Amino acid sequence: MRAILSDIHGNLEALTAVLADIRTRGVDAVHNLGDTLGYGPNPVECLDLARRMDLVLLGNFDQAVLLDPDGFCVSAEKSIFWARDQLRRATGPDREERLAFLGRLPRRHAEGDTLFVHGSARNPLNEYLFPEDIYNERKMARIGEAFGRLCFAGHTHVPGVFAERGPGRWEYIHAEECEQGLPVEGRRLICNVGAVGQPRDDDERAGYVLFDGDRLWFRRVPYDIEATVRKVYAVPELDNFLGDRLREGR
Numbered sequence: 001m002r003a004i005l006s007d008i009h010g011n012l013e014a015l016t017a018v019l020a021d022i023r024t025r026g027v028d029a030v031h032n033l034g035d036t037l038g039y040g041p042n043p044v045e046c047l048d049l050a051r052r053m054d055l056v057l058l059g060n061f062d063q064a065v066l067l068d069p070d071g072f073c074v075s076a077e078k079s080i081f082w083a084r085d086q087l088r089r090a091t092g093p094d095r096e097e098r099l100a101f102l103g104r105l106p107r108r109h110a111e112g113d114t115l116f117v118h119g120s121a122r123n124p125l126n127e128y129l130f131p132e133d134i135y136n137e138r139k140m141a142r143i144g145e146a147f148g149r150l151c152f153a154g155h156t157h158v159p160g161v162f163a164e165r166g167p168g169r170w171e172y173i174h175a176e177e178c179e180q181g182l183p184v185e186g187r188r189l190i191c192n193v194g195a196v197g198q199p200r201d202d203d204e205r206a207g208y209v210l211f212d213g214d215r216l217w218f219r220r221v222p223y224d225i226e227a228t229v230r231k232v233y234a235v236p237e238l239d240n241f242l243g244d245r246l247r248e249g250r
């Protein structure tokens, strides 16, 4: 069994709760689809936990922490500069290795006909694929051409599955419809695993996916949101809104 997660966004309480849940599920590999950093109050601690995972991809926020943020809203950009500062100011023997680890992260990972990305198969770092995009046949066709049978992604913070019905024709399956486990055989799928650290589907619990090679399951895990909110409030560079939104999952 594999656990596939994304968008931790510096939320240590959410990540700790998800990792505890993962430990009860017979998981032998943890894959992280990126955006370990940005928004949240514990970038250093979350990156250290990510370094122990079996696969970690670069997300657009991770890249922005390394390079120059471009195209982010003011509150996101402030959180990116603050996270960069935290990584640079950290003391101890891991400081250099942490930064080197970040600089080595790949944008995509392929295993046979399965692709892992942060954004989309076509644009692994930055492209959003939202549920309503099923009505954009051109976009779906282009993205569909960019992977084999199965693609795992994050980035939107909205968990769910896109299933191909024909060229450019895809249907959207909400995560809640997959309670019994969604079989992956017989059609091409794009699975958005949702977000650990900042869910945006009106469910405040941390989200991730379990995958045994045949079926996938969406997991939701409650965590101590108020502890994270208090930390956000205590950092002047993090807008209070970044804490408030966690309570509502938006």
Ligand SMILES: [Fe+2]
Pocket: 007, 009, 035, 059, 061, 155, 156, 157
């Ligand atoms: Fe994200």
